[in-house]
Amino acid sequence: MDAENTHKVFDWLWSSGQLSARDIAALPALGVTVVINLALPTSVNALPGEAELVTREGLDYVHIPVVWERPELARFERFVAVLQAWSGSTVWVHCAKNMRVSAFLYLYRSLVLGESEDTATYPMREVWVPDAVWQAFIEQVKSRFPVSGQRA
Numbered sequence: 001m002d003a004e005n006t007h008k009v010f011d012w013l014w015s016s017g018q019l020s021a022r023d024i025a026a027l028p029a030l031g032v033t034v035v036i037n038l039a040l041p042t043s044v045n046a047l048p049g050e051a052e053l054v055t056r057e058g059l060d061y062v063h064i065p066v067v068w069e070r071p072e073l074a075r076f077e078r079f080v081a082v083l084q085a086w087s088g089s090t091v092w093v094h095c096a097k098n099m100r101v102s103a104f105l106y107l108y109r110s111l112v113l114g115e116s117e118d119t120a121t122y123p124m125r126e127v128w129v130p131d132a133v134w135q136a137f138i139e140q141v142k143s144r145f146p147v148s149g150q151r152a
Contacts, residue, residue: 001026005098007123012090015105015123017097018045024053031090034060036082038075038095038104040067045096060086066100071137073144079104080112102127103134111145 001023003016014032016023018039024047027035035054039046041063047053054061062082066075083091095101102124109120124130130138 003094003098005102005123005127007098007102007126009105009109009123012088013105014090014092015098015101016092016094018043018047019050019092019094021047021053024050024057024059027054027059027092028057030092032059032092033089034062034086034091036062036064036079036091036093038064038066038079038093038100040065043096066095066104068100069133071100071103071134073141076104076107076141076145080108083108083112098123098127099130099134103130103138107138107141107145111142 001016002020003018003023006014006016008014014030019027019035024035037050051061051063064075064078064082066072093101093105106120106124109115109122110117113120
């Protein structure tokens with residue numbers, strides 16, 4: 001894959017930085033059926049026409065743009081709802097560098113799946129240490145999002 005910070009989180013879930021057109025063409029062979037993009041269309045490395053490239057491969061495409069400087073609880077809630085809607089599917093989640101995504105996945109794994117802190121921090125710990133803005137966002141979500149335990 002051309003995408004930086006690519007990680008297989010589960011058999012059904014991959015994460016990475018920005019996908020290339022070549023990456024997108026390779027997704028069906030991996031069994032991926034849906035791509036979720038958390039990056040803004042104005043991100044420096046955004047792929048023009050990404051939605052069309054993804055759907056041309058017969059995959060579903062969901063865009064949940066997360067503003068880097070202002071991540072929002074509502075965007076995380078939408079992310080969780082999308083993962084639940086595509087339960088049983090193989091999903092690829094990306095953003096510009098896998099920083100937004102890895103933070104969202106940490107929260108998903110911790111709060112929704114109920115995984116331990118050590119387990120839930122993968123792949124975030126491989127990608128980055130959240131800055132003050134993102135640490136505050138993580139704490140906000142942890143204080144407001146109901147904990148459950150679903151799909152692993």
